[in-house]
Amino acid sequence: MGRYILRRLITLAASLLLASLVIFALIEVTPGDPASFMLGLNAAPETVAALRDQLGLNDPLPLRYLHWVAGMVQGDFGLSYTYKVPVADLVADRLKISLPLALIALALSSALALPAGVWAASRRGRAGDALVMGATQLGIAVPNFWFAMLLVLVFAIKWRLFPAGGFPGWSDPLAALRALTLPAIALALPQAAILARVLRSALIETLGQDYIRTARAKGLSRRAALTRHALRNALIPVLTILGMQFSFLLAGAIIIENVFYIPGLGRLIFQAITQRDLIVVESVVMILVFAVIAVTFLTDLAYALVDPRLRRHA
Amino acid sequence: MSLLTLEALTLMIGAAPILRGVTLGLGPGEILGLVGESGSGKSMTALAVMGLLPQGARTLGRIWLEGQDVLALTERQMCALRGNQIGMIFQEPMTALNPLMTIGDQVAETLMVHRKMPRAEARQIARDKLDRVGLTAPRFPLSLYPHELSGGQRQRVAIAMAIALQPRVLIADEPTTALDVTTQAEVLDLLRDLARTEDMALILITHDLAVVAGMADRVAVMRRGEIVETGLTETLFRAPQHPYTAQLLAASTHRPEAAARPTFAPGREYLSQEENPAASSWQKYSDPDGALLRVAGAVRTYRLARPRPFAPHPALRAVDDVSFTIAPGESLGLVGESGCGKSTLTRAILGLDPLQEGTIRLGAHLVGPGMPQAARADVQVVFQDPYGSFNPRQRVETLVAEPFHLTGLPADWRDRVAAALVEVGLAPEDGAKFIHEFSGGQRQRIAIARALIIRPKLIVLDEAVSALDVRVRAQVLDLLAALQASHDLAYLFISHDLSVVRNVTTRCLVMQAGRIVEQGPTEALFTAPGHPYTAQLLAAAPQIPPAWMEDRAHASPLV
Numbered sequence: 001m002g003r004y005i006l007r008r009l010i011t012l013a014a015s016l017l018l019a020s021l022v023i024f025a026l027i028e029v030t031p032g033d034p035a036s037f038m039l040g041l042n043a044a045p046e047t048v049a050a051l052r053d054q055l056g057l058n059d060p061l062p063l064r065y066l067h068w069v070a071g072m073v074q075g076d077f078g079l080s081y082t083y084k085v086p087v088a089d090l091v092a093d094r095l096k097i098s099l100p101l102a103l104i105a106l107a108l109s110s111a112l113a114l115p116a117g118v119w120a121a122s123r124r125g126r127a128g129d130a131l132v133m134g135a136t137q138l139g140i141a142v143p144n145f146w147f148a149m150l151l152v153l154v155f156a157i158k159w160r161l162f163p164a165g166g167f168p169g170w171s172d173p174l175a176a177l178r179a180l181t182l183p184a185i186a187l188a189l190p191q192a193a194i195l196a197r198v199l200r201s202a203l204i205e206t207l208g209q210d211y212i213r214t215a216r217a218k219g220l221s222r223r224a225a226l227t228r229h230a231l232r233n234a235l236i237p238v239l240t241i242l243g244m245q246f247s248f249l250l251a252g253a254i255i256i257e258n259v260f261y262i263p264g265l266g267r268l269i270f271q272a273i274t275q276r277d278l279i280v281v282e283s284v285v286m287i288l289v290f291a292v293i294a295v296t297f298l299t300d301l302a303y304a305l306v307d308p309r310l311r312r313h314a
Numbered sequence: 315m316s317l318l319t320l321e322a323l324t325l326m327i328g329a330a331p332i333l334r335g336v337t338l339g340l341g342p343g344e345i346l347g348l349v350g351e352s353g354s355g356k357s358m359t360a361l362a363v364m365g366l367l368p369q370g371a372r373t374l375g376r377i378w379l380e381g382q383d384v385l386a387l388t389e390r391q392m393c394a395l396r397g398n399q400i401g402m403i404f405q406e407p408m409t410a411l412n413p414l415m416t417i418g419d420q421v422a423e424t425l426m427v428h429r430k431m432p433r434a435e436a437r438q439i440a441r442d443k444l445d446r447v448g449l450t451a452p453r454f455p456l457s458l459y460p461h462e463l464s465g466g467q468r469q470r471v472a473i474a475m476a477i478a479l480q481p482r483v484l485i486a487d488e489p490t491t492a493l494d495v496t497t498q499a500e501v502l503d504l505l506r507d508l509a510r511t512e513d514m515a516l517i518l519i520t521h522d523l524a525v526v527a528g529m530a531d532r533v534a535v536m537r538r539g540e541i542v543e544t545g546l547t548e549t550l551f552r553a554p555q556h557p558y559t560a561q562l563l564a565a566s567t568h569r570p571e572a573a574a575r576p577t578f579a580p581g582r583e584y585l586s587q588e589e590n591p592a593a594s595s596w597q598k599y600s601d602p603d604g605a606l607l608r609v610a611g612a613v614r615t616y617r618l619a620r621p622r623p624f625a626p627h628p629a630l631r632a633v634d635d636v637s638f639t640i641a642p643g644e645s646l647g648l649v650g651e652s653g654c655g656k657s658t659l660t661r662a663i664l665g666l667d668p669l670q671e672g673t674i675r676l677g678a679h680l681v682g683p684g685m686p687q688a689a690r691a692d693v694q695v696v697f698q699d700p701y702g703s704f705n706p707r708q709r710v711e712t713l714v715a716e717p718f719h720l721t722g723l724p725a726d727w728r729d730r731v732a733a734a735l736v737e738v739g740l741a742p743e744d745g746a747k748f749i750h751e752f753s754g755g756q757r758q759r760i761a762i763a764r765a766l767i768i769r770p771k772l773i774v775l776d777e778a779v780s781a782l783d784v785r786v787r788a789q790v791l792d793l794l795a796a797l798q799a800s801h802d803l804a805y806l807f808i809s810h811d812l813s814v815v816r817n818v819t820t821r822c823l824v825m826q827a828g829r830i831v832e833q834g835p836t837e838a839l840f841t842a843p844g845h846p847y848t849a850q851l852l853a854a855a856p857q858i859p860p861a862w863m864e865d866r867a868h869a870s871p872l873v
Contacts, residue, residue: 003622210409216366217404218424218475219397221389228423229412307414308459 001304001311008300012293019289020072024065027282033057037276038081055081068282077283082275087283090268097167098257098264101180101187102249108188109195109245116192117199117238122226124204132196139193148186148259155182165261183260187253191245198241202234209233235306243299247292316378317342317515318363318483323375325355325362325539332358333539335375340483345509345516347530347547349523349562351783352754355539356519360485364402365392380482398428401476405488407469411460417444417471418456424478443474447504465652466497473504480512487519494651494810499854502529521783523566524813524856527551535559551862561785567863568788569817570795605639606771606804607663607693611672612636614658632658634828635672640804642771647819647836648808649851655828656808660776663806664695677771691720694765698777700757704749710735710760711745717768734763738793755786759793766797772804780811791818812855816840824848 035051036043052058056067071078077087120132156164162182168175206212207230215225254266265284272280304310318340325333333355340346350356361367363377365384377384379399387395396402404410411420421443422436429436437456444454447470460468469489476484486505490498506529509516518529526533527547534544535558543556554560614633621628632655640646650656661667663674665681674681679689694717697703704713711731718727732742738759749757758778765773775794779787795818797803809815815822815836822836824847832845843849 210404210406211412213366213404214410214472214475215412215423217364217396217402219393219395219427220423221393224427229415232414233412308416309413309461 004304004310005301008297012297015293016290019293020069020286021065023282023285023289024068027278028061030278032276032278034081034276034278072283072286077287078279080272080277080280082272082277082280087280090280091265091284091287094263094265094268096170097180097262098250098253098266101184101253101262101264102246104180104184105187105191105249106242106246108184109192110242112188112192113195113199116196117203118226118231120196120200121203121207122223124207129200132200136193136197139189140197142190144186144190145255145259147189148183148256151182151186152259165259167262179260179262183253183256183262186256186259187249191249195238195241195245199234199238202237203230206230206233232306236303239299239302239306243295246295250291251288316340317344317380319376319378320359320363321376321378323359323362323373323377325358325367325374326372327368327370331539332371333362336536336539336541338534338541338544340515340517342482343509343513343515344532345506345518345530347526347533348517348519348536349521349526349533350536351521351562351785353538354536356536357487358539359536360402360487360517360519363483363485364396364400365389366396394428397424397476397481398479399481400483400485401479401481402485402487403469403472403476403489405491407465407472407492410472411468413460415459416456417449417454417458417460417463421471421474421478422456424475428479439478440474443478444471446477446508447471447474448500449474464497466493466501469493469497469501470504473501473508477508477512477514481514483515483517484508485517485519488521489518490525491520491522495812495851495856496651496854498525498856502856505529522856523551523562523784524858527858527862528856535562548862551858563858563863565784565788567813567817567858568784568791570788570791604641606642606644606677607640607806608675609639609659609663609672610637610675612659612662612669612674613671614655614662614667615670631828633662633669636825636828636830637672638823638830638833640772640806643798643802643804644821645798645805645807645819647815647822648806648825649810649812649815649822650825651810651851654825656825657776658828659825660695660774660806660808663774664693665690687720691717691768692770693772693774694768694770695774695776696758696761696765696778698780700754700761700781703761704757706749708748709745710747710749710752713749714745714760714764714767716764721768730767731763734767735760737766737797738763753786755782755790758782758786758790762790762793762797766801769801770803772806774806774808776808777810778807779814780809787814794818812840812851813857824851 033048033052035048035055035057039048039051056064059067068078075088077091079085080087080090083090116132116136120129123129152164155161163179167179170176203226207226209230212225212229215229216222220228251265253264254270256262257264257266258270265288269281269284269288271277272284316339318338320336320338323333323336324331336355336359338346338348338359348356348359358367362371362373363379363384365387367373373385375385379395382395384392384395411417415423418437418440421440422433425431425436425439426433431439441451441456444456445451449467449470454463454467460471463471473489484505489505490501493501502525505516505518508514518526520526530547532544533547533550535542535550535556537558543550543554543559545555550559551563554563612633613631613635615629615631617627618630620626634655636655636659638646648656648659658667662669663681665685668682676685676689676692679685711728714731714734715723715727718724724730728745731745735742735744740756740759740763744752744760749760752760758781761778762773779790782790791814794805798805805819807815807819819836822833822839823830824832824839824845826847832839832843832848834844839848840852843852
């Protein structure tokens with residue numbers, strides 16, 4: 001187990017290093033000079049040059065890369081060109097919204113998908129299965145921004161149960177949760193549909209395995225064989241999807257955040273790109289990459305918890 | 315009184331009758347051998363008794379177990395009966411256990427499900443049961459997972475699970491088919507011992523008559539869903555009443571007509587067949603002794619994982635200093651248990667894997683990356699699995715013509731395919747069909763046609779008849795013998811089945827842990843083994859007592 005974790009940690013570190021190089025290089029080749037962008041069209045060339053100097057844009061590339069990485073390691077992500085505040089604070093503010101939103105959506109999606117997948121698999125080929133398969137097909141097909149607008153129309157405008165958008169801050173936790181409810185549902189439903197289908201097919205496959213027949217020959221009922229033997233074996237592909245979904249929910253919620261006017265990470269990076277606030281883009285992308293890699297690491301650990309073969313042989 | 319009785323059991327799946335009026339009796343403590351070819355309904359009979367038939371199956375008739383009609387029970391009652399009154403073990407031990415659960419918990423589960431026993435107590439009994447099946451305490455703790463055990467050990471765990479509650483009946487469905495001979499002998503000993511000492515009746519389902527001969531009190535022979543004959547084992551073997559039983563017996567000890575095997579002359583020139591498109595002219599084998607294939611000091615190692623970070627990789631010598639030759643037209647056997655390196659050696663001979671040391675020479679050419687394509691045509695292969703070794707989306711003619719990619723497709727390739735199909739006993743029209751339209755035996759014939767089409771000098775038969783039923787196997791062996799005579803083919807016959815190797819090869823190699831431990835003329839090697847491992851293999855191989863077969867040595871011709 002120790003060796004397994006060590007190996008994963010080495011992979012994690014290597015991925016981070018590689019990602020930082022790629023991100024840095026990409027930002028370098030992106031057209032647009034942040035200094036002239038910040039100062040506007042009419043700025044004097046001397047002012048721009050001075051600002052470039054001040055921002056450290058004239059340093060040699062390797063030095064700037066090292067500065068950037070060393071800063072990040074110490075929690076210093078630099079200063080936003082446009083907001084003139086530390087990027088770390090900016091990101092921390094947004095994470096306070098995006099992280100809970102992602103977690104709620106993930107919990108919601110799992111809570112919907114697990115029972116639906118198990119139910120469909122245990123009724124394979126019958127009406128219940130067809131129902132779940134139909135519903136999940138719809139869940140995947142419907143674009144989530146459209147579904148989000150539908151939610152707003154029904155629950156916010158018609159019934160006035162939830163706010164239509166915006167975020168009041170965490171000073172009133174209940175209001176904050178209410179503000180996050182509709183976006184979380186809009187994010188969770190398509191994810192739940194995918195997850196349910198993955199679980200169903202994984203379960204159907206494991207139910208056909210020889211050890212299920214062995215369990216039945218021991219005297220386990222169909223249901224007991226499913227819950228005690230099939231479910232855990234079907235969990236591996238489900239964990240993979242869950243890990244990928246969490247990354248997506250954290251980083252890819254831009255559209256939903258826009259529909260609901262939620263100041264999350266997605267909107268931050270969107271604005272930063274349009275304003276050429278490259279230091280923000282660089283840092284936020286790096287943080288997102290870190291989050292994705294960390295989640296992958298956690299997924300790997302979860303695999304090892306589920307599967308003894310990985311614990312001793314990896 | 316009978317413990318288990320099947321009365322006119324009929325089973326339909328959809329409109330297809332699977333079992334037709336099966337009537338069987340099993341006494342307490344009795345061992346009944348249920349034999350038959352694949353698809354004869356052996357396993358379905360067992361699953362009917364267990365109430366584990368596939369969905370859509372309908373049954374007629376009765377199954378009495380200790381006065382209870384099993385077919386009339388509800389699913390809930392069946393759950394209480396399975397594992398408690400009847401235990402069952404299956405063929406494939408590698409997949410029969412849940413990979414995520416310890417063996418202790420899996421054995422204990424049987425007890426917990428039926429006896430509502432606390433886990434600790436159930437694990438205590440599980441310990442006893444694992445000891446009973448030979449997985450004793452310090453070496454085999456309850457905390458082991460299935461992947462830490464070998465196939466034979468896993469089958470023992472499956473047996474421990476099945477006997478945990480001392481059921482009156484144990485059904486073993488091909489329990490040793492997937493195991494090596496020595497492991498098979500051990501598991502069969504265990505089953506026999508359990509039946510005798512625990513007073514447990516055993517239904518042993520197998521296609522292997524030799525296994526039944528050494529185990530069963532009585533034998534029932536099944537064909538197409540019917541029991542054609544039952545009788546005391548020795549009586550049935552000595553004097554089969556039904557012609558089908560006689561055919562099975564004849565086929566299982568079948569020895570192909572020994573075609574006049576070409577004698578091999580050192581230094582002779584070898585003329586390749588005129589129709590061989592690979593040979594532009596006379597091809598002379600330059601091997602000093604005229605050998606067709608010469609393996610010299612072959613070593614194939616695999617790199618294993620490091621034991622700790624930065625340590626050097628340990629190496630596994632899968633093939634360890636192996637040397638032998640095959641003469642043109644010779645039949646060479648290669649026997650050994652799984653993991654001994656047979657397959658690795660095969661791959662090296664086919665040029666699929668590189669060697670770390672030594673050389674393999676096919677005629678004038680070194681087998682390896684630089685080998686000319688046309689020279690590769692001299693060796694072809696037939697694999698074990700007639701289902702997995704064909705692309706299901708291609709027509710048979712395309713499949714059979716495949717080796718021509720080595721030499722270029724000749725203009726008359728369709729005629730050649732048709733001729734090859736005829737040679738292996740199929741019709742030229744079969745070329746237009748797809749592979750799923752053929753039975754296992756027919757597919758193996760197609761595999762032979764594919765190997766044959768390019769006129770090779772050597773065909774590697776890698777367990778080529780192991781998956782076939784005895785009668786089909788006998789036919790395929792006859793075909794191979796005939797082709798060998800007509801085409802002057804050499805065979806490298808790789809098998810774990812000693813009786814087949816004995817019947818079809820003239821010389822034999824015995825392989826253990828990557829090394830050839832003994833080689834010599836087959837008959838001499840089998841009658842007087844020189845190496846202890848060979849002797850061990852021979853002792854473990856199940857055999858029909860020769861005396862049982864004497865009475866009718868010439869009585870039943872193969873049909």
